[in-house]
Amino acid sequence: MSAPSMKDVAAHAGVAVGTVSNVLNHPELVAERTRKRVQTAIAQLGFVRNESARQLRGGTSRTLAYVVLDTRNPFFTDVAAGAQQVAEEAGLAMYLCDGGENSARQARYLDLLEQQRVEGILITPVDADDSRLAALARRGTPVVVVDRGAGPDRCSVSVDDVLGGDLAASHLLDAGHRRIAFVGGPRSIGQVTDRLTGAEQALTRAGAEPLTVLETTRLDVAEGRRAGERLAGLPASRRPTAAFCANDMLALGLLQQAVRLGLRVPQDLAIVGYDDIEFAAAAAVPLTSVSQPRQLLGRTAAELLLAEARHPEGHVHQQRVFEPELVVRESTSMRRPDGVA
Amino acid sequence: MSAPSMKDVAAHAGVAVGTVSNVLNHPELVAERTRKRVQTAIAQLGFVRNESARQLRGGTSRTLAYVVLDTRNPFFTDVAAGAQQVAEEAGLAMYLCDGGENSARQARYLDLLEQQRVEGILITPVDADDSRLAALARRGTPVVVVDRGAGPDRCSVSVDDVLGGDLAASHLLDAGHRRIAFVGGPRSIGQVTDRLTGAEQALTRAGAEPLTVLETTRLDVAEGRRAGERLAGLPASRRPTAAFCANDMLALGLLQQAVRLGLRVPQDLAIVGYDDIEFAAAAAVPLTSVSQPRQLLGRTAAELLLAEARHPEGHVHQQRVFEPELVVRESTSMRRPDGVA
DNA sequence: AGCCGAGCTTGGAACGTTTCACAACGCACC
DNA sequence: GGTGCGTTGTGAAACGTTCCAAGCTCGGCT
Numbered sequence: 118m119s120a121p122s123m124k125d126v127a128a129h130a131g132v133a134v135g136t137v138s139n140v141l142n143h144p145e146l147v148a149e150r151t152r153k154r155v156q157t158a159i160a161q162l163g164f165v166r167n168e169s170a171r172q173l174r175g176g177t178s179r180t181l182a183y184v185v186l187d188t189r190n191p192f193f194t195d196v197a198a199g200a201q202q203v204a205e206e207a208g209l210a211m212y213l214c215d216g217g218e219n220s221a222r223q224a225r226y227l228d229l230l231e232q233q234r235v236e237g238i239l240i241t242p243v244d245a246d247d248s249r250l251a252a253l254a255r256r257g258t259p260v261v262v263v264d265r266g267a268g269p270d271r272c273s274v275s276v277d278d279v280l281g282g283d284l285a286a287s288h289l290l291d292a293g294h295r296r297i298a299f300v301g302g303p304r305s306i307g308q309v310t311d312r313l314t315g316a317e318q319a320l321t322r323a324g325a326e327p328l329t330v331l332e333t334t335r336l337d338v339a340e341g342r343r344a345g346e347r348l349a350g351l352p353a354s355r356r357p358t359a360a361f362c363a364n365d366m367l368a369l370g371l372l373q374q375a376v377r378l379g380l381r382v383p384q385d386l387a388i389v390g391y392d393d394i395e396f397a398a399a400a401a402v403p404l405t406s407v408s409q410p411r412q413l414l415g416r417t418a419a420e421l422l423l424a425e426a427r428h429p430e431g432h433v434h435q436q437r438v439f440e441p442e443l444v445v446r447e448s449t450s451m452r453r454p455d456g457v458a
Numbered sequence: 459m460s461a462p463s464m465k466d467v468a469a470h471a472g473v474a475v476g477t478v479s480n481v482l483n484h485p486e487l488v489a490e491r492t493r494k495r496v497q498t499a500i501a502q503l504g505f506v507r508n509e510s511a512r513q514l515r516g517g518t519s520r521t522l523a524y525v526v527l528d529t530r531n532p533f534f535t536d537v538a539a540g541a542q543q544v545a546e547e548a549g550l551a552m553y554l555c556d557g558g559e560n561s562a563r564q565a566r567y568l569d570l571l572e573q574q575r576v577e578g579i580l581i582t583p584v585d586a587d588d589s590r591l592a593a594l595a596r597r598g599t600p601v602v603v604v605d606r607g608a609g610p611d612r613c614s615v616s617v618d619d620v621l622g623g624d625l626a627a628s629h630l631l632d633a634g635h636r637r638i639a640f641v642g643g644p645r646s647i648g649q650v651t652d653r654l655t656g657a658e659q660a661l662t663r664a665g666a667e668p669l670t671v672l673e674t675t676r677l678d679v680a681e682g683r684r685a686g687e688r689l690a691g692l693p694a695s696r697r698p699t700a701a702f703c704a705n706d707m708l709a710l711g712l713l714q715q716a717v718r719l720g721l722r723v724p725q726d727l728a729i730v731g732y733d734d735i736e737f738a739a740a741a742a743v744p745l746t747s748v749s750q751p752r753q754l755l756g757r758t759a760a761e762l763l764l765a766e767a768r769h770p771e772g773h774v775h776q777q778r779v780f781e782p783e784l785v786v787r788e789s790t791s792m793r794r795p796d797g798v799a
Numbered sequence: 800a801g802c803c804g805a806g807c808t809t810g811g812a813a814c815g816t817t818t819c820a821c822a823a824c825g826c827a828c829c
Numbered sequence: 830g831g832t833g834c835g836t837t838g839t840g841a842a843a844c845g846t847t848c849c850a851a852g853c854t855c856g857g858c859t
Contacts, residue, residue: 120598122845133809138847148807163597168573169510170845173814180570188554189539194529201556205563210570213529213554215542222546229521229551232509256504257461338736373740395679396737399714403742463815474839479817489837511815514844802859809852814845822839829832 121162130158141166172234181211181422182230183239183263184223186306188215190336190366192392192411193241196263199415200239207423209236218335220244220305231258237422239263244305247271259425263418264409265307266436272425273436274418278308281407281441282315285361285389288405288443290323292450294359294387297325300344300371301363302332309336309363312391316361329357336363341370348386349378359387359449365394368404372448376401387449403446410439462503471499482507513575522552522763523571524580524604525564527647529556531677531707533733533752534582537604540756541580548764550577559676561585561646572599578763580604585646588612600766604759605750606648607777613766614777615759619649622748622782623656626702626730629746629784631664633791635700635728638666641685641712642704643673650677650704653732657702670698677704682711689727690719700728700790706735709745713789717742728790744787751780 127134132151139146140155147155158164172178181204185193197213204211214230216223220243227249230238237259240250250271254260260271267273289297299316301309317328331347333340341362348356348371362368368390372382380386382402390397393408417437425432468475473496480487481496488496499505513519522545526534538554545552555571557564561584568590571579578600581591591612595601601612608614630638640657642650658669672688674681685708689697703709709731713723721727723743731738734749758778766773 124845134846135810135848136808139808142847146807151807163593165597166573167514167575167845168570169513169575170814171573171847172510173508173514173816173844174846174848175814176847182553188529188535189532191530191532194535194556197556198530198558201558210555210567212523213556214551215535215538215554217539217542226551229509232507232512234508234510252504256506338740369737369740396710396740399679399710399737399741401740401742401744465815475816476818476840477838480838483817487837492837508815511844512817514814514846515816515818516844517817800859803857804855805857806855807853810850812849813847816844818842820839820841822837824835824837826834826836827832828834829830 120167121164122167123164125162126155126158126164129162130155178234178236179209180233180235181209181237181239181419182214182226182235183211184214184216184226184230184241186216186241186243186264187218187336188213190364190392191394191396192364192409195394195411196415196418199412200419201415203416203419203423209423211419216241216243218243218306220246224249227253231256234258237261237426239418239422241265242307245307257429259422259429261418261422261425264414266438269436270434272421272434274414274421274439275437276409276414276439276441278311278441279315279318281391281409282312282317282361283319284315284441284443285312285391285407286316286319287323288445288449289359289361289387289389290319290325292359292387295325296329296357296359298329298331298348298357298360299363300331300333300341300360300367301336303334304332306336312361312363333363333367337366338370338373341367341372342374343370345371345374345378349375349380357386359389361389363391365390365392365397365404365406368406369396369400372400372402372404383447383449389449393444398446400448402448405446405449406444408442408444414439461508462505463508464505467496467499467503467505470503471496519575519577520550521574521576522550522578522580522760523555523567523576524552525555525557525567525571525582527557527582527584527605528559528677529554531705531733532735532737533705533750536735536752537756537759540753541760542756544757544760544764550764552760557582557584559584559647565590568594572597575599578602578767580759580763582606583648586648598770600763600770602759602763602766605755607779610777611775613762613775615755615762615780616778617750617755617780617782619652619782620656620659622732622750623653623658623702624660625656625782625784626653626732626748627657627660628664629786629790630700630702630728630730631660631666633700633728636666637670637698637700639670639672639689639698639701640704641672641674641682641701641708642677644675645673647677653702653704674704674708678707679711679714682708682713683715684711686712686715686719690716690721698727700724700730702730704732706731706733706738706745706747709747709789710737710741713741713743713745724788724790730790734785739787741789743789746787746790747785749783749785755780
C-alpha cells in the first residue's frame with residue numbers, strides 16, 4: 118500500500134531493477150520494446166522516484182535555498198526573483214525560506230538545509246553572528262551572503278549601505294533640514310547600522326546636530342506607523358523636520374500615519390526611504406528612496422554560489438559591492454506634485 | 459575528505475554505529491560516559507546528519523511546501539506567513555516555491571516536491587488543470603488548494619471571488635458609474651475569471667452596459683501601468699469612468715500611470731483593487747479594495763493540510779470559503795480626502 | 800564451425816541512516 | 830553458585846536508488 122518502488126515497477130514489467138533505472142537515467146541503453154514496457158508499468162503503478170534514495174546514492178540535490186530576512190518585504194522577493202532566474206537557467210530549483218526577521222528560525226532553516234545537503238545557500242542574515250555560516254562553509258556547503266558584506270572567507274553581494282545612508286542624509290541636509298530623525302532597528306541587522314552610520318557621517322561632515330534615533334523592533338509597515346505616532350506626538354518646536362527610514366516598509370508606514378495625524382509631507386516632515394521598492398513610487402506622497410539593483414543583486418549572488426558549488430577547489434571568494442542611487446520624489450521635494458491646489 | 463558519516467563518528471569514539479544513532483535519537487538509552495564521548499566525536503568531526511538517508515530509512519520529511527502563484531505579490535507572502543506559523547507550531551519547516559505565474563515552473567516544483575516526499579503541499583495554481591493535483595493526491599501527497607475553490611476530492615481554502623467581484627462592481631454602480639472597465643488576466647487564473655464573473659453579474663442585475671475588459675498577461679504592477687496607458691489613451695467620451703482590477707498590483711500600477719497621464723482619481727477614473735494588501739492603503743490615492751483574510755487563509759490551509767497528513771485514513775475533504783469585504787477609500791469616493799483644496 | 804563484438808539485460812554492492820533482536824555485563828536474590 | 834533481571838552496547842537488515850562488472854543472445858566474419 119505504500120508508494121511503489123523501482124522493485125515493484127521491475128516486477129510488474131518483468132525486468133530487473135537496474136533496467137528500470139536505466140530507462141529513467143540512460144534510456145538510450147534500453148531496447149525500444151523494453152523501454153515501452155517499463156514506461157507503461159511506471160504509469161500504471163504511478164511510480165515516483167524517491168529523491169532521498171537517489172540523493173543518498175551519490176547524486177546531488179540540484180537544489181539551492183535562499184534564506185530570506187523577511188519575505189514580506191518586496192525588496193527581498195525581487196532579489197529572490199533574480200536569483201531564481203539564474204538557478205532555473207542552471208537547472209536547479211530554489212527554495213525560499215522565510216526567516217521572518219527571527220534569528221532562531223533562520224538557524225533552524227540552516228540546520229535543515231545542511232542536513233538536506235542542498236548545493237548551496239544564499240542568505241540575508243538577521244544577526245551579525247558569522248560563526249554559524251563559517252561552520253556551514255567549513256563543512257562544505259557553499260554560502261553567499263546577500264545584501265550584506267562579508268569577510269574575506271565568504272562570497273557576498275551587497276550594496277554600499279554606508280554610502281546609501283550618506284546619500285540620503287546629504288540630500289536632506291541640502292534641502293535645508295537640520296533636525297533629522299533616523300527610523301530603524303533592531304541594531305542587530307547589519308543594514309540598519311550601516312545606513313545609520315552613513316547618515317551620521319554626513320551630518321558630522323556638515324556639522325549638523327546629531328540624529329534623533331527612533332529605534333524599531335522590526336522593519337515593517339506597522340513599526341513605521343508607530344514611529345509616525347511618536348513623531349507626530351512631539352511638539353513642533355522639537356520635532357524633526359525630516360526622517361530617514363532604514364527601509365521603505367518603515368517609510369511607507371511612517372508616511373501613512375504622519376499624514377493621518379495631520380502632518381503634511383514634505384512640508385512638515387520630509388521622508389526618505391530605502392530600497393526603492395515598487396510600491397514606493399506609488400505611495401500617497403511618492404517616496405524619495407535609496408535604490409538598489411535588486412534583481413542584479415540576486416542574479417550575481419546566485420552566479421557566485423553556482424560557481425563555488427561547481428568548482429569548490431580553485432574558488433576565490435568575492436565580495437561584490439554595488440552602488441546605491443538616490444531617487445528623489447515628492448516626499449522630500451517642496452514643489453507641489455501637481456497643479457490641483 | 460567527504461562529509462563524515464556515523465561510521466566515522468563511531469570509529470572515532472570507539473563505539474558501534476548503532477550507538478551513535480542512539481545518542482542522536484534516544485539519548486536516554488546511552489550511558490552518560492559513552493554519550494559524552496560520542497558527542498565530542500561528533501563535534502570534533504563536524505558530523506552532520508544526512509537527511510536523505512534518514513528519510514529513506516522510513517522517516518518522514520517533516521517539511522511542507524507552499525507553491526505560490528507569485529511571491530512578488532504581497533498578498534501571497536501574507537498568506538504564507540500565516541501558513542508558516544502553523545507549520546512552525548507543528549514542528550515542520552515550510553519551503554516557499556515561487557511559481558512566478560508560470561505553469562511549467564509550478565509543474566516542475568510539484569514534481570520535485572513529490573519526489574522529495576514532502577508531507578504535504580499548499581498550492582495556489584496558475585491554471586485550472588486539476589489533473590496534476592489529482593495525481594499527486596492519489597499517490598499519497600496531501601494537497602490543499604489555496605485562494606481557489608476545489609472539487610469535493612480535495613481540501614481548499616478560498617474566498618468567494620464571485621461575491622468579491624460583485625461587491626466591487628456594485629459599489630461602483632452605486633457611486634453612479636455606468637461605463638466600467640475590468641482589468642485582469644490571464645483568464646487561465648481562476649481568481650481572475652471568478653472576480654470578472656461576479657462583476658458581470660452585478661452589472662447585469664443593474665441592467666448596466668457590459669464591462670470593458672482590458673486583458674493583461676500578468677497580475678503585476680507593470681501590467682497595471684500598461685492598462686493605465688490604454689485607458690488614458692481613449693477619448694474621454696468613450697473612456698470608462700471606473701476600473702475594477704483583478705488585484706491590487708494591477709490597481710496600483712493603473713493608478714500610478716493614470717495619475718501620471720493626467721487623469722484625476724477618482725474624479726476622472728475611480729479604481730477598485732482586490733486583496734487589500736498593506737500597500738493599498740498607503741497609495742497615492744488610497745485604494746478601495748476587496749479585502750480577504752490573508753493570514754487566516756494561510757493558517758486554515760496549513761491546518762487542513764496537517765490534519766490530512768497526520769490522519770489520511772478518515773480524512774474528509776473540506777472546502778472552506780471565506781467572505782470578502784469591501785474596504786472603501788479615496789480611490790472611489792468623491793469626497794476630497796483632506797481639506798487642502 | 801568457431802569466434803567476436805555489439806547490443807541489451809542482469810544482479811549485487813554501495814550510499815548513511817534507523818531499528819531491532821540479541822549479547823554482554825553486573826548485580827541482587829534465593 | 831546458579832537464576833533472573835536491568836542496563837548498555839552490538840551488529841546486521843532494510844530503506845530505494847545508481848552504477849558497474851559480468852552475462853546472455855545474436856548475427857556476421859573468417
